Amino acid sequence: MTAAFRQNGPRPPDSAVRQEDLRDLNLEVVFQRILGADSPISRTELATATGLTRPTITRIAEELLAGRLITEKGVTHNGRAGRPRVGLTLSDRGPAGLGLDIRADGLAACVVDLTGTVRHLTFAPMPYTGRDAGAVLGELTRMGREAIEAVMAKELTVVTATLAVPGPVDGGMVRIAPALGWRDVDAGTFLADLGVPCAVDNEANLAALGELYAGGDPLGSFLYVSGGLGIGAGIVLDGTLMRGARGWSGELGHVTVESEGAACACGSRGCLETYASTGAILGALPGATNRTDAPGGAGGIFEGINPDSVITTRAEAADPAALAALDRAGSALGIALSGAVNVLDVGTVLLGGSFALLSSWLIDSVRAEIDRRVVTASWSPVTVRPTLLGPDAAVIGAALTSIDQIRRRPTTWLARQS
Amino acid sequence: MTAAFRQNGPRPPDSAVRQEDLRDLNLEVVFQRILGADSPISRTELATATGLTRPTITRIAEELLAGRLITEKGVTHNGRAGRPRVGLTLSDRGPAGLGLDIRADGLAACVVDLTGTVRHLTFAPMPYTGRDAGAVLGELTRMGREAIEAVMAKELTVVTATLAVPGPVDGGMVRIAPALGWRDVDAGTFLADLGVPCAVDNEANLAALGELYAGGDPLGSFLYVSGGLGIGAGIVLDGTLMRGARGWSGELGHVTVESEGAACACGSRGCLETYASTGAILGALPGATNRTDAPGGAGGIFEGINPDSVITTRAEAADPAALAALDRAGSALGIALSGAVNVLDVGTVLLGGSFALLSSWLIDSVRAEIDRRVVTASWSPVTVRPTLLGPDAAVIGAALTSIDQIRRRPTTWLARQS
Structure with missing residues (x-):
């Protein structure tokens, strides 16, 4: 009975926090500070903001730079002429997320980088007939692969994809999408040829996330x-x-x-x-x-x-x-x-x-x-x-959702790289 | 723009985790294990479940026992006759929460202890006329003080109170409660005489929490x-x-x-x-x-x-x-x-x-x-x-809400005691 006694607010961790967990936790703390900053932030500022020592910041910055999660940018300290200072900011040449959307008027594909910037956006008009699930998802797979290749030339690595569909979704299964005439379509399986893991989600949910970001x-x-x-x-x-x-x-x-x-x-x-x-x-x-x-x-x-x-x-x-x-x-x-x-x-x-x-x-x-x-x-x-x-809200939201896991847990990307 | 990029799921901590924070974090981890266990749990079991050392568990258990958050209970290990083992379980003689409710048919007061058990429940019928806010809240204050004194005899210390009202609430202010004929009633101020901090909340929200617990x-x-x-x-x-x-x-x-x-x-x-x-x-x-x-x-x-x-x-x-x-x-x-x-x-x-x-x-x-x-x-x-x-769901939910902050953050109670 007591286990049910839960309410709003922060929860303590489920298991003991040990010395070895601190390394990952602190890397994530530093990464979140860089992510949340309006402009490049120096190692000294990071040390002050996080309370970590300068050598710890230096070590974490090296890891994040090697993993292409951040990059160095020179900035002047106070807007006046002066000695440029080296700041750290999110990388635009590391991991990226792919979004795909089935809209009323066509199909869309989008790639965003770690900074949330749209790096690729394509749209293919689709007639209101011929919405056979296999044909639609085949065409989307082709557009997705094209997008993945296009951003490789910009040194971006697409990590995961998210497909937006106009209806309730259950895992990779579209339960019902009356606008498409679909019922129980296993979209996840159709998209296996993309070459990256692909989640399927409701288009209004993804568009809301796109708007949250843009707002x-x-x-x-x-x-x-x-x-x-x-x-x-x-x-x-x-x-x-x-x-x-x-x-x-x-x-x-x-x-x-x-x-x-x-x-x-x-x-x-x-x-x-x-x-x-x-x-x-x-x-x-x-x-x-x-x-x-x-x-x-x-x-x-x-x-x-x-x-x-x-x-x-x-x-x-x-x-x-x-x-x-x-x-x-x-x-x-x-x-x-x-x-x-x-x-x-x-x-x-x-x-x-x-x-x-x-x-x-x-x-x-x-x-x-x-x-x-x-x-x-x-x-x-x-x-x-x-x-x-x-109309681009859902496909941008889908791409942002794909990259978000790396933004939230940079250590998962670093573990993949090593 | 990047700051808006947030989605569901766990978030990393906001600032660096330091050695001195581990002490509180681990105390909370141990307390949550005791709280979540179906029966008293031994120090050895706690060490296994949390990965903490036996001396650390012993030190934390001492702190929790001294703060009246837990108590020792002898249990047999396997249901058969054998050497009784000492287990740790939530205390029923420490902090407690007070709930107050304005119902359609009367006023109710309730105290629950840390285990979530109802230790005091009173109800006073109220005529459908005479719902003057001052009179109603005065009577509730009297019932609340009576409840606080009644459970003192059971070695329980009421920490906070929560009042359930049938309408939307804004801080301590009841914006509108058509069933009572109330509009913009500052219930929080009326209840200052209780002697403990009193929150005001919507009765359906509190009843839902009561049901969550009971379910x-x-x-x-x-x-x-x-x-x-x-x-x-x-x-x-x-x-x-x-x-x-x-x-x-x-x-x-x-x-x-x-x-x-x-x-x-x-x-x-x-x-x-x-x-x-x-x-x-x-x-x-x-x-x-x-x-x-x-x-x-x-x-x-x-x-x-x-x-x-x-x-x-x-x-x-x-x-x-x-x-x-x-x-x-x-x-x-x-x-x-x-x-x-x-x-x-x-x-x-x-x-x-x-x-x-x-x-x-x-x-x-x-x-x-x-x-x-x-x-x-x-x-x-x-x-x-x-x-x-x-009909008791809201007043029980209110009392549970009052004690919940101690269940979630036992360190706040311990800090008060020392």
């Missing part, structure tokens, strides 16, 4: 909601992605907006996707769709149409049907988001994917519902704004 | 929902309470069930509380209420009536109006919970407070909505069941 607020809390053929959310609390008990959090697209609303592809009624997916918005525009029997129901597939551009064009022309559909979508999104904010308590909502593109027509109704329905909004208003990274 | 599953993930004059939820993910960005998570009572439903006291429409609070259920029973103008609207105050017993009596007599109201409440609860489960991803829902008492009439409609509306339920069904601790 520059390490302790940020927000809900990122991605619009498109499907709707998903990624939840960040105090700088940490909240994945839920089994990694399936953020299924905002299937939150009920009206209990006896239209039938949804998921089997329920009145889900947010039946109001606010691009399929649902397009379906409300006379003559805009050429298929109504598409797989995925309201979140279906539209041959040869880019839903976002059709909707945007009509809205810009002040087409009354388009404006009404967007208003209805915005209200439904606001109702679903209000429920999520009441339950989660986040002060910021980021509109991503199609919702970012359509935000000028959606955001007022979203804000109106949130102001009215979030119980804490009367004394602490919720901020609603479009995302920073736009 | 015995250290890595459990669940949503606890508390019914009553108000409705609140506590969210536990992997054994950790998810408080949200500002501590206001779990406002399930104000999740929209029907966007144009009845007006709620919070200013919105169609909130779960307008269907499933005891006030709303009672309001649907002809002749059951004697006040309709009560503060708090649908979650209002009913003079001289215990809402739960009125509803239960009518439901047991198969009163059609009562059964219909409960069915409606169960469906609304199921719809709101489905949204929360879709967003959070938890596999278990616990019905607490009035929902536990009424669960035989509610649970079928709750389950039906969840099965239909949770997108992952088709391959991973959600468990819905009444709570284990019943």
